[in-house]
Amino acid sequence: MIVAFAGANRAGGYKWARRFAYAYAALVVGANLLMVYALLVHDFSVGYVAQVGSLATPTWVTIVSLWSSLEGSILFWGAVLGVFIGIATWTNRKRYPEYMPFAIGTWLASAVFFSFLIAGPAQPFNTVINPPTDGPGPNPLLQNHILMAVHPPFLYLGYVGMTIPFGLAAAALLRRRLGHDFIRPLRTWLLVPWAFLSVAIVLGGWWAYEVLGWGGYWAWDPVENASFLPWLTATAALHSLLVMERKGFLKGWTLTLILSSYLLVILGTFMTRSGVFNSVHSFTQSAIGPTILGFFAAALVWSIALLALNIDKIENEPSNLTGTSREAMFLVNNLLLVLFTLTVLIGTVFPLLVEAIQNKQISVGSPYFDRMAVPIGTALLFLMGVGPALPWGRATKEQLKRNLLPPIASGVVILALGLLFGARNGWTLVTLFLGGYAMHVTMKEMWLPAWKRLRSGESVTKAVVDTQLRRGSRRFGAYIVHASVIIMMVAIAVSSTMKQSVEQQLRVGESMTVGDYTLTFFGAEVRDEPHRQATIAHLAAYRDGKLVTNMEPRMNQYLTQREPIGTPDVHTTFSGDLYLSVLNIDPRTNSVGIHAIINPMVGWIWIATGFLALGSVVLLIPTRRRASEQVQEIAASAPISLGPPAGATTGETR
């Protein structure tokens, strides 16, 4: 880190900075592999293995217990950081010599902090004096589901990955210059963690849905909020980056958002690990809390100083902004996302404020956050319909009419469909209309380039592959992501307000009805597994007299826990989920208490996320654009858009 900062302006400095970056990456990944090895061979003389290892757990659980508890998860953080730094350094090794040493220096500063944690307060490798012969294994809730192997790594890739754009942004500020050439790596390295984080957040919701048994997927838990906050600012940054690229202004603001994303990651990690917040995720309190808070405060002060001192050198004055332009829409988009961020942040931290000042304990829970999130989300959905329909710069009345009126028809169609299926809640109906509207606009904009090509007589493959994936991959990918988000918002609205739920005690042979389904209970079975004893309720679900599926919700009694933990069973269909969870079960009297829920459209959320991931991949396809287009773009990025004068070649207008 020191070498990177000191050598920034000297010829050999960059080379040495890179070497240190690679060295860090190699060392920390090596340490992680060592820990996984220790876990697999059950070496209980290693402190962390004694804490979470166990002879009884299946192999995949043993491997993922690397990140199941605090010390191991910080070690894992280091590994992900090392891999990111290594790849980011390597892919840019021949470029941006005036920026990269500063960026590497910043990255390694973060690495230094986390290495300090690993070496000190969160030491996983300490030797145990009298090694036990067996360990307790990781928390049983973490052994119930395969998503334990997927959600944390994705979350770390998203979270830790925010360090990279942070370093790049810091480099631009330190260099007092954000040239057009630097926008590309900034964008790429913001997109990559953003995509992982998006998927990770939804995976977390899916996991909660499948494991916790209450039938919901988001509870505005402080740690859930912690993962959501950087996502919001990163999304805002991605959008203002577009304005920056096209029109040259909002540079300082974009950098502020990028810096904030990383700072919110550190705050989020503090919230999760400090034990100060009431959460499902909470680790126990330890010395690590104050340490992270100290790092957070230091990083905050440094970022504010960087911005205050350098932003004026970087920023450009905007020009020619009208209220009905796409630039203005981006401004509103940023406004809403930042408002959302600050609202969730204040709501999450508020109980602590009240505690500190009035010594009183209050709660700020789902009812509050839902009340705030619904209007903001709806406004964002509205924007997703209207924004892409507006052109850059000035819009004529003709253009407005042509772009803004036809989608209303689609909105009405979707609204009608919703009414047909029984939607009656006001907000849900508005969401359905806006969703239809936005989807119309998105589809039109998404396929516009290919459509134009097809009309001028080109073959289908060439139009699609070349225009959409090679030349227009950014546009295409972005609209795929937008379409996914629209579907997700509609699915969330519908699943929240059109739920049906029934609770009933059943004896063998008895049935209960929920929605269109009839559930019959056939008996309880006790099954012994190596690390737990499961009591399973066998039920059959019928619809219209025909058997749809067998359901087996269960209660798991782990050897190391006193209270049993329930696992629900979910049957997913296109229209919705049948969700069963066991309230109580007695194999001796063969009776069971079942909570049955119909959750409409929940499966759409998970599928939409898959498309979002796909869209992100498309977004990252490097574009091959004609040289003259690139020239035009650079020339046009000066704040005063002079446009091509008469006689000059006209490229494609976007």
Add this chain to the structure above:
Amino acid sequence: MKSLLPVLFLALLAAFPIGAQEVQLPAPDMIVGQPAGQPLTGAALEEQTEQVAGQLRCPVCQGLSVFDSPAPMAVNMKHQVRDLLAAGYTGEQITRYFEASYGEFVRLKPTMSGMNWIVWLAPIAMLGIGIWAVMSFLRRSNKSQRASEAVPDAGAVASAEADDPELLPYLLKVRELAYGWPGGNPPAEGDRS
């Protein structure tokens, strides 16, 4: 005296409802007063149970509501909510009843009293500030646009300088090559389309 005894007995019965349970506890109206609403039944009862229980925090869980939580204590509380609704107590009365035992912590939605106003007003205040910021940004940009429209040539080069001083010579060269502008400077005014 003798006539008072049955009255006293009845009063005691009213204050400590004995009924089929073995548990005897003070009646809710000693804490929140008489039921202020209508007794509910059927679908309306279930709906209101969901509403009211959805606003109460499950005491033994991490942030779940009494309605959502599968924990036995939450289920017991849910039954109590249903019984109280059936007896005609309003949602606010029921919430205050549990607040008397558990404290304000049991409310998932903070009350609008005292310091709690901050958390309710902050989002609206921030929205207001944000709208003002965006509007003034738009206004400022239109002013600068008009200012520079008056002096196009100097403006073009000057603002290109401000944008990216290190790239300026390349930018001028590119303009020269792409558009045929001598020295990279746009031709005299009157030629902008």
Add this chain to the structure above:
Amino acid sequence: MNRKVLLIGLAIVVPIVLVLFMNLGRDPRKVDSPLVGRPVIDFSLQEVSSKQPMDIAALRGKPMVINFWATWCVPCYAEHKVLTRIARANGSKVQFIGVVFDDEPAKILRFLAENGSAYPTLVDQGGKVAIAYGVYGVPETFFVDAKGTIVAKHEGPLTDSSLMNYIAMVTGGAR
């Protein structure tokens, strides 16, 4: 130096860091009980071995220790030993009462047979008394003085020294 950025930045950042700092070390699960300082809530429950109802209103006049626990609560085992021992020594001065909720009488009887019992244990079917007392988890113990006022609530298992301190509190210092 852009003053606006500096001021806005600090205005957002300083309060957040301050609030977080002031909450370090505090257990977020610890909630103050509104019942402390209020009169004890009378209740009548079935005693687990005699199966007879027991009304604590009848015990007024003597300081009380009301301990909420359950057989599925691991920290309650050690606490039970402490309570039994001290109840045997101080039973004349202070009335000990155990209340078990969310549990089965058969399991409770088995537990008491194995671990001893020095005071009445009441069964709270349906958890109504636990709810009335605002119990957030087990074990929780309420300390009531001779006049019937709840003077303290202790969350978590009791130790010998902490229990003796509370007893001193409810008996007015006489040990």
